[in-house]
Amino acid sequence: QKEVEQNSGPLSVPEGAIASLNCTYSDRGSQSFFWYRQYSGKSPELIMFIYSNGDKEDGRFTAQLNKASQYVSLLIRDSQPSDSATYLCAVNRKSSYKLIFGSGTRLLVRP
Amino acid sequence: EAGVTQFPSHSVIEKGQTVTLRCDPISGHDNLYWYRRVMGKEIKFLLHFVKESKQDESGMPNNRFLAERTGGTYSTLKVQPAELEDSGVYFCASSQGGGDTQYFGPGTRLTVL
Numbered sequence: 001q002k003e004v005e006q007n008s009g010p011l012s013v014p015e016g017a018i019a020s021l022n023c024t025y026s027d028r029g030s031q032s033f034f035w036y037r038q039y040s041g042k043s044p045e046l047i048m049f050i051y052s053n054g055d056k057e058d059g060r061f062t063a064q065l066n067k068a069s070q071y072v073s074l075l076i077r078d079s080q081p082s083d084s085a086t087y088l089c090a091v092n093r094k095s096s097y098k099l100i101f102g103s104g105t106r107l108l109v110r111p
Numbered sequence: 112e113a114g115v116t117q118f119p120s121h122s123v124i125e126k127g128q129t130v131t132l133r134c135d136p137i138s139g140h141d142n143l144y145w146y147r148r149v150m151g152k153e154i155k156f157l158l159h160f161v162k163e164s165k166q167d168e169s170g171m172p173n174n175r176f177l178a179e180r181t182g183g184t185y186s187t188l189k190v191q192p193a194e195l196e197d198s199g200v201y202f203c204a205s206s207q208g209g210g211d212t213q214y215f216g217p218g219t220r221l222t223v224l
Contacts, residue, residue: 043115046214097144097209097210103153
């Protein structure tokens with residue numbers, strides 16, 4: 001079992017819709033949770049991070065964390081074609097600063 | 112402010128050769144990380160420097176990989192001798208503090224033939 005699991009997609013949504021990206025993790029010692037966006041051939045770019053249970057909103061993006069269910073999600077409201085990219089979920093543990101990545105979900109926003 | 116830079120952007124070498132990748136972190140960032148992504152797999156951690164010291168090298172695959180960060184500024188990752196399975200994209204990231212946001216460089220795509 002991978003430490004961080006994501007559906008590879010592609011997840012296809014129409015422009016203006018809400019895109020929901022999901023991630024599960026296996027280590028209950030995971031402390032911090034990150035969503036990175038990666039365009040093809042480019043570097044991963046941090047979208048959001050979340051430490052506490054609940055929701056965290058930043059503009060069109062909302063991260064949701066449920067530690068009991070070991071689940072973290074990213075909602076993108078009013079999706080735009082420019083949001084089309086691979087979204088990487090990453091976690092780190094209390095004892096280490098290294099990021100443990102999922103394999104990413106490819107999002108396609110159709111005009 | 113300049114971001115994390117990596118050199119070269121692409122490298123094609125033959126099995127058995129040596130390759131050295133370079134990473135220049137964001138100025139003032141004491142923490143420097145190396146990651147790699149092999150084809151079809153997730154990005155995996157290789158090692159973490161704090162200034163010039165190796166804080167965590169648990170992800171280094173074997174002794175063919177040698178990372179250095181002399182002077183606590185830029186870092187190099189040498190692969191000697193390179194094997195086919197070393198092909199992938201090598202990312203460098205840096206952060207100011209250990210738990211701070213990690214900013215990634217554009218990566219070096221390594222192809223071993």
